Amino acid sequence: MMTPDQYFTAVPATVDMNIRSELYSTNEFTFAVAVILSAQATDKKVNEVTPDLFRVAPTPAKMIALGEDGLKAHIKVLSFFNNKAKSIMGLAARLMDEEGATNTDYKFPAKFHDRDALMKLPGIGQKTANVIMNVLWGAPNIGVDTHVFRNAHRYGWVGDDANTPEKVEAALLSKIPAKYHGIVNHVMVLHGRYICRALRPKCADCPVAHICTAPDKTV
Numbered sequence: 001m002m003t004p005d006q007y008f009t010a011v012p013a014t015v016d017m018n019i020r021s022e023l024y025s026t027n028e029f030t031f032a033v034a035v036i037l038s039a040q041a042t043d044k045k046v047n048e049v050t051p052d053l054f055r056v057a058p059t060p061a062k063m064i065a066l067g068e069d070g071l072k073a074h075i076k077v078l079s080f081f082n083n084k085a086k087s088i089m090g091l092a093a094r095l096m097d098e099e100g101a102t103n104t105d106y107k108f109p110a111k112f113h114d115r116d117a118l119m120k121l122p123g124i125g126q127k128t129a130n131v132i133m134n135v136l137w138g139a140p141n142i143g144v145d146t147h148v149f150r151n152a153h154r155y156g157w158v159g160d161d162a163n164t165p166e167k168v169e170a171a172l173l174s175k176i177p178a179k180y181h182g183i184v185n186h187v188m189v190l191h192g193r194y195i196c197r198a199l200r201p202k203c204a205d206c207p208v209a210h211i212c213t214a215p216d217k218t219v
Protein backbone atom coordinates (compact mmCIF):
# COMPACT_ATOMS: atom_id res chain seq x y z
CA MET A 1 0.00 0.00 0.00
CA MET A 2 1.22 3.50 -0.83
CA THR A 3 1.89 5.26 2.47
CA PRO A 4 0.73 8.82 3.22
CA ASP A 5 4.42 9.74 3.58
CA GLN A 6 5.17 8.55 0.04
CA TYR A 7 2.10 10.32 -1.33
CA PHE A 8 2.67 13.65 0.45
CA THR A 9 6.36 13.64 -0.43
CA ALA A 10 5.66 13.38 -4.16
CA VAL A 11 2.26 14.89 -4.99
CA PRO A 12 2.52 18.46 -3.57
CA ALA A 13 5.25 19.25 -6.12
CA THR A 14 2.72 18.62 -8.90
CA VAL A 15 -0.13 20.85 -7.66
CA ASP A 16 -0.27 24.61 -7.19
CA MET A 17 0.52 25.12 -3.50
CA ASN A 18 0.30 28.91 -3.76
CA ILE A 19 -3.45 29.00 -4.11
CA ARG A 20 -5.14 27.57 -1.06
CA SER A 21 -8.49 27.13 -2.77
CA GLU A 22 -9.77 27.35 -6.31
CA LEU A 23 -12.90 29.11 -5.07
CA TYR A 24 -12.98 32.81 -5.97
CA SER A 25 -13.30 35.13 -2.97
CA THR A 26 -12.38 38.66 -1.96
CA ASN A 27 -12.20 38.38 1.84
CA GLU A 28 -12.99 35.94 4.65
CA PHE A 29 -16.75 36.56 4.48
CA THR A 30 -16.96 35.96 0.73
CA PHE A 31 -14.77 32.86 1.12
CA ALA A 32 -17.27 31.45 3.62
CA VAL A 33 -20.11 32.29 1.22
CA ALA A 34 -18.27 30.57 -1.64
CA VAL A 35 -17.74 27.44 0.47
CA ILE A 36 -21.45 27.36 1.34
CA LEU A 37 -22.30 27.73 -2.36
CA SER A 38 -19.90 24.91 -3.28
CA ALA A 39 -21.95 22.16 -1.60
CA GLN A 40 -23.08 19.81 -4.39
CA ALA A 41 -21.57 22.17 -6.98
CA THR A 42 -18.19 22.36 -8.65
CA ASP A 43 -15.81 25.20 -7.83
CA LYS A 44 -15.92 26.12 -11.52
CA LYS A 45 -19.70 26.56 -11.47
CA VAL A 46 -19.53 28.59 -8.22
CA ASN A 47 -16.80 30.78 -9.72
CA GLU A 48 -19.10 31.63 -12.62
CA VAL A 49 -21.53 33.44 -10.32
CA THR A 50 -19.43 34.79 -7.45
CA PRO A 51 -17.48 37.62 -9.16
CA ASP A 52 -20.74 39.47 -9.91
CA LEU A 53 -22.22 38.59 -6.53
CA PHE A 54 -19.17 39.73 -4.58
CA ARG A 55 -19.01 42.97 -6.54
CA VAL A 56 -22.39 43.95 -5.08
CA ALA A 57 -22.25 42.06 -1.79
CA PRO A 58 -18.68 41.77 -0.48
CA THR A 59 -19.61 42.23 3.20
CA PRO A 60 -22.30 40.99 5.59
CA ALA A 61 -23.90 44.46 5.52
CA LYS A 62 -24.03 44.58 1.72
CA MET A 63 -25.40 41.04 1.61
CA ILE A 64 -28.23 42.08 3.92
CA ALA A 65 -28.84 45.12 1.70
CA LEU A 66 -28.97 42.86 -1.39
CA GLY A 67 -31.62 40.73 0.31
CA GLU A 68 -32.57 37.09 -0.10
CA ASP A 69 -34.34 37.56 -3.45
CA GLY A 70 -31.44 39.57 -4.81
CA LEU A 71 -29.03 36.88 -3.69
CA LYS A 72 -31.15 34.14 -5.27
CA ALA A 73 -31.08 35.97 -8.60
CA HIS A 74 -27.27 35.66 -8.56
CA ILE A 75 -27.05 32.01 -7.52
CA LYS A 76 -30.11 30.43 -9.12
CA VAL A 77 -27.99 28.28 -11.49
CA LEU A 78 -26.56 26.42 -8.49
CA SER A 79 -28.20 23.40 -6.92
CA PHE A 80 -30.14 23.98 -3.71
CA PHE A 81 -29.94 27.74 -4.24
CA ASN A 82 -33.00 28.40 -2.07
CA ASN A 83 -31.46 26.69 0.95
CA LYS A 84 -28.05 28.19 0.26
CA ALA A 85 -29.58 31.68 0.08
CA LYS A 86 -31.26 31.16 3.46
CA SER A 87 -27.98 29.97 4.98
CA ILE A 88 -26.01 32.91 3.60
CA MET A 89 -28.59 35.47 4.72
CA GLY A 90 -28.60 33.85 8.17
CA LEU A 91 -24.83 34.03 8.31
CA ALA A 92 -24.75 37.66 7.18
CA ALA A 93 -27.43 38.63 9.71
CA ARG A 94 -25.53 36.94 12.53
CA LEU A 95 -22.27 38.63 11.53
CA MET A 96 -24.03 42.00 11.63
CA ASP A 97 -23.92 41.59 15.43
CA GLU A 98 -20.13 41.52 15.29
CA GLU A 99 -17.42 44.04 14.46
CA GLY A 100 -16.35 44.61 10.88
CA ALA A 101 -19.60 43.80 9.10
CA THR A 102 -19.13 46.72 6.72
CA ASN A 103 -15.43 46.12 5.97
CA THR A 104 -14.65 45.13 2.39
CA ASP A 105 -11.51 43.55 3.85
CA TYR A 106 -13.72 41.44 6.13
CA LYS A 107 -12.03 39.17 8.64
CA PHE A 108 -13.86 36.89 11.07
CA PRO A 109 -13.47 38.07 14.68
CA ALA A 110 -10.87 35.98 16.53
CA LYS A 111 -13.51 34.21 18.62
CA PHE A 112 -14.63 32.40 15.45
CA HIS A 113 -11.18 30.96 14.76
CA ASP A 114 -12.39 27.77 16.33
CA ARG A 115 -14.32 24.97 14.67
CA ASP A 116 -17.03 24.68 17.31
CA ALA A 117 -17.60 28.44 17.31
CA LEU A 118 -17.78 28.53 13.53
CA MET A 119 -20.26 25.66 13.48
CA LYS A 120 -22.62 27.70 15.67
CA LEU A 121 -22.94 30.21 12.83
CA PRO A 122 -25.89 29.77 10.45
CA GLY A 123 -25.09 27.76 7.34
CA ILE A 124 -21.73 26.46 8.57
CA GLY A 125 -21.53 22.71 9.09
CA GLN A 126 -18.48 20.62 9.87
CA LYS A 127 -17.17 20.42 6.31
CA THR A 128 -17.54 24.16 5.72
CA ALA A 129 -15.93 24.93 9.08
CA ASN A 130 -13.02 22.60 8.29
CA VAL A 131 -12.37 24.22 4.93
CA ILE A 132 -12.56 27.74 6.41
CA MET A 133 -10.25 26.82 9.30
CA ASN A 134 -7.79 25.07 7.00
CA VAL A 135 -7.70 27.51 4.09
CA LEU A 136 -8.00 30.82 5.97
CA TRP A 137 -6.03 30.04 9.08
CA GLY A 138 -3.92 26.98 8.21
CA ALA A 139 -5.54 24.84 10.88
CA PRO A 140 -4.80 21.11 10.71
CA ASN A 141 -8.39 20.09 9.97
CA ILE A 142 -9.07 17.82 7.04
CA GLY A 143 -12.10 18.92 5.04
CA VAL A 144 -13.45 15.72 3.49
CA ASP A 145 -15.08 16.41 0.15
CA THR A 146 -15.87 13.90 -2.57
CA HIS A 147 -12.23 13.66 -3.76
CA VAL A 148 -10.73 13.20 -0.30
CA PHE A 149 -13.43 10.67 0.61
CA ARG A 150 -13.02 8.62 -2.58
CA ASN A 151 -9.24 8.54 -2.65
CA ALA A 152 -8.76 7.89 1.06
CA HIS A 153 -10.66 4.66 0.37
CA ARG A 154 -8.93 4.07 -2.97
CA TYR A 155 -5.49 4.18 -1.36
CA GLY A 156 -6.58 1.94 1.52
CA TRP A 157 -5.89 4.62 4.12
CA VAL A 158 -9.32 4.25 5.73
CA GLY A 159 -11.46 1.17 6.32
CA ASP A 160 -14.87 0.32 4.88
CA ASP A 161 -16.42 1.39 8.18
CA ALA A 162 -15.30 4.99 7.46
CA ASN A 163 -18.55 5.68 5.65
CA THR A 164 -19.12 9.33 6.56
CA PRO A 165 -16.93 12.43 6.04
CA GLU A 166 -16.55 12.70 9.82
CA LYS A 167 -15.27 9.11 10.14
CA VAL A 168 -12.91 9.57 7.18
CA GLU A 169 -11.52 12.74 8.76
CA ALA A 170 -10.95 10.98 12.08
CA ALA A 171 -9.26 8.03 10.35
CA LEU A 172 -7.04 10.27 8.22
CA LEU A 173 -6.00 12.38 11.20
CA SER A 174 -4.64 9.25 12.87
CA LYS A 175 -3.21 7.66 9.70
CA ILE A 176 -1.45 10.68 8.16
CA PRO A 177 1.54 12.22 9.99
CA ALA A 178 0.62 15.54 11.65
CA LYS A 179 3.16 17.51 9.60
CA TYR A 180 0.94 16.99 6.52
CA HIS A 181 -2.46 17.76 8.07
CA GLY A 182 -2.47 21.38 6.95
CA ILE A 183 -2.11 20.41 3.27
CA VAL A 184 -4.08 17.15 3.08
CA ASN A 185 -7.30 18.71 1.81
CA HIS A 186 -5.64 20.99 -0.73
CA VAL A 187 -3.35 18.32 -2.20
CA MET A 188 -5.92 15.53 -2.28
CA VAL A 189 -8.61 17.79 -3.78
CA LEU A 190 -6.43 19.04 -6.63
CA HIS A 191 -4.81 15.66 -7.32
CA GLY A 192 -8.26 14.04 -7.11
CA ARG A 193 -9.86 16.60 -9.37
CA TYR A 194 -7.31 16.53 -12.18
CA ILE A 195 -5.30 13.29 -11.96
CA CYS A 196 -6.69 10.68 -9.59
CA ARG A 197 -10.24 11.23 -10.83
CA ALA A 198 -13.24 9.10 -9.97
CA LEU A 199 -13.51 7.69 -13.50
CA ARG A 200 -10.50 6.92 -15.66
CA PRO A 201 -7.76 8.28 -13.35
CA LYS A 202 -4.88 9.74 -15.35
CA CYS A 203 -2.30 7.32 -13.97
CA ALA A 204 0.14 7.98 -16.81
CA ASP A 205 0.48 11.57 -15.50
CA CYS A 206 0.55 10.64 -11.81
CA PRO A 207 3.69 11.22 -9.72
CA VAL A 208 2.99 8.19 -7.50
CA ALA A 209 2.08 5.70 -10.23
CA HIS A 210 5.25 3.70 -9.53
CA ILE A 211 4.20 2.98 -5.94
CA CYS A 212 0.40 3.10 -6.17
CA THR A 213 -1.39 -0.19 -5.65
CA ALA A 214 -4.95 1.07 -6.09
CA PRO A 215 -7.06 -1.59 -7.81
CA ASP A 216 -8.34 0.88 -10.40
CA LYS A 217 -4.87 2.04 -11.44
CA THR A 218 -4.79 2.19 -15.24
CA VAL A 219 -1.07 1.75 -15.97
Ligand code: SF4
Pocket (backbone or CB within 6 Å): 195, 196, 197, 201, 202, 203, 206, 207, 208, 209, 210, 212, 213, 214, 216, 217, 218
Ligand atom coordinates in the same frame (compact mmCIF):
# COMPACT_ATOMS: atom_id res chain seq x y z
S1 SF4 B 1 -1.54 5.86 -10.08
FE1 SF4 B 1 -3.65 6.24 -10.74
S2 SF4 B 1 -4.95 5.37 -9.13
FE2 SF4 B 1 -2.86 5.57 -8.32
S3 SF4 B 1 -2.82 7.58 -7.28
FE3 SF4 B 1 -2.09 7.90 -9.35
S4 SF4 B 1 -3.91 8.46 -10.56
FE4 SF4 B 1 -4.62 7.53 -8.65
